[in-house]
Amino acid sequence: MNKKTITMALIAVAGVLVIGALVYLNYPDKSGISGDNAQFGQQIAEKAINFINNNILRGNGTASLVDVGEENGFYKIKFSLQGNEMESYITKDGKFLFPEVINLEETSPVAVETDTTLGSFSVNNGEICKEGDKPVVYFFGSKTCPYCNWEYPIFKTIMEKFKKEVFFRDNMDLQADEDIFNKYSTGGIPTIVLGCKYYRVGSGETGGEEAEIKNITALTCKITGSNPSDICDEVKDLISQIQ
Structure with a gap:
């Protein structure tokens, strides 16, 4: 650890x-x-x-x-x-x-508030980040974090359905991709980043598992151009609501 x-x-x-x-x-x-x-x-x-x-x-x-x-x-x-x-x-x-003290005199200014979309994900107006021709998705968490343990199996199962469309960077209990973590996270976990376009710190537990599956599926479809079609057709109404 x-x-x-x-x-x-x-x-x-x-x-x-x-x-x-x-x-x-x-x-x-x-x-x-x-x-x-x-x-x-x-x-x-x-x-x-x-x-x-x-x-x-x-x-x-x-x-x-x-x-x-x-x-x-x-x-x-x-x-x-x-x-x-x-x-x-x-x-x-x-x-x-x-457990941690924040020095207000040394803390960087808070980032400008961003727009939010499905599942309380923040929206980045920049380009989708890719590995080759595939959008990159990131999961940051730890097995010592109960919110991560709720979110991780849901997220991993969803990403398995998109394995041909996205490049999944699984950082559960790993110290990798710190540049991405530092850019999109406030320091909390779990942190999810979908194609550098949609990101969220925290789990979707309050909304329930069913809603979380649909929201993350729809957001992932948004960055893949609605592929695979058989998966994305099931959430096309949600996709149309995404910025």
Whole structure:
């Protein structure tokens, strides 16, 4: 498991999809802990590591505490996970864990909002990206991410139907195509990119499996020129709704 995947998994499995990645640890107030600040910080850090191992990783690796200190009014913990050194922050009362902190002074400006279409996919007005004469589709995810585990088998089954029409870049638990990931994703997973024309961060679970199958099928037909016809004819009404 690489560092980028670990970071994304910590956020995704903790149920965090937007800024403000908080995990409630339900740790007692400081008044209930004996000892000085250093001892209290050590106890909080150990509590956080136990939470990460038992509730986030759940057997997919083991985190071990490296160091704990104070920074900007938080406890900052460093821990090792499969050869990667990670950092997280905890509020000083020991109640909230931030798997990732965003520095607002260093963050790049948010991209201009794009139009959306079927299945909450964003629309890129550029050209369809191709490998040879085939549109390229990308899936980015991790097996430690429950939303990815819902989306991946659906997406893979659909792409099997288009194997002669598209070039499928399957990046489930792989560190590849980072230029595409960085361009079309906010850093979350799953991320789906269809021909660099339609893209989405997140699963389609809220809409249900049937709707997700139809939406992705129609969007894929849109970038293949409605081929194969036997598959695309079944969703031609949806295709006509796509920008």
